[in-house]
Amino acid sequence: MNIAMPVQQRGFSLGGFVFGAFLLVFFGITALKLIPAYIQEAQIKNIFVTMAHDPDLQKGVPHDIKASFERRSVIDNISAIRADDIEISSDNGRLVLSASYTTKIPLGGNISFLIEFNPSSAGK
Secondary structure (H helix, E strand, O other): OOOOOOOOOOOOOHHHHHHHHHHHHHHHHHHHHHHHHHHHHHHHHHHHHHHHOOOOOOOOOHHHHHHHHHHHHHHOOOOOOOHHHOEEEEEOOEEEEEOOEEEEEEEEOOEEEEEEEOOEOOOO
16 A cells, blocks of 8 residues: 655745845846946956057057057046056067056945956956
8 A cells, every 4th residue: 555645845935035036136236336347447458458469559658658548548438547557567578558456336335345456468
């Protein structure tokens, strides 16, 4: 004689669902606040790489290099750094541009993210 065992129910309880939804919304809002900072860092790095490969700027003076960055940053609406923040160096006769900056992103109340960026034309 086979006696059927009761099947246990599986799934989320209401409390588990609410907690999961809260976490999903929290991480979604956090990501939406952080993404623009990372996009701007990628734009800055792209400008640095483009400028480092520009033959006209290879032997340029720092003033010309910074003026070129200013023009490019206006086009891409870069507000995180200015031309004076750029460090200009040379590696085996090749132009290397880099910068270090921090971005403060308020999350809510007195909680903020402080992100340090170091874009550079070296490495690519």
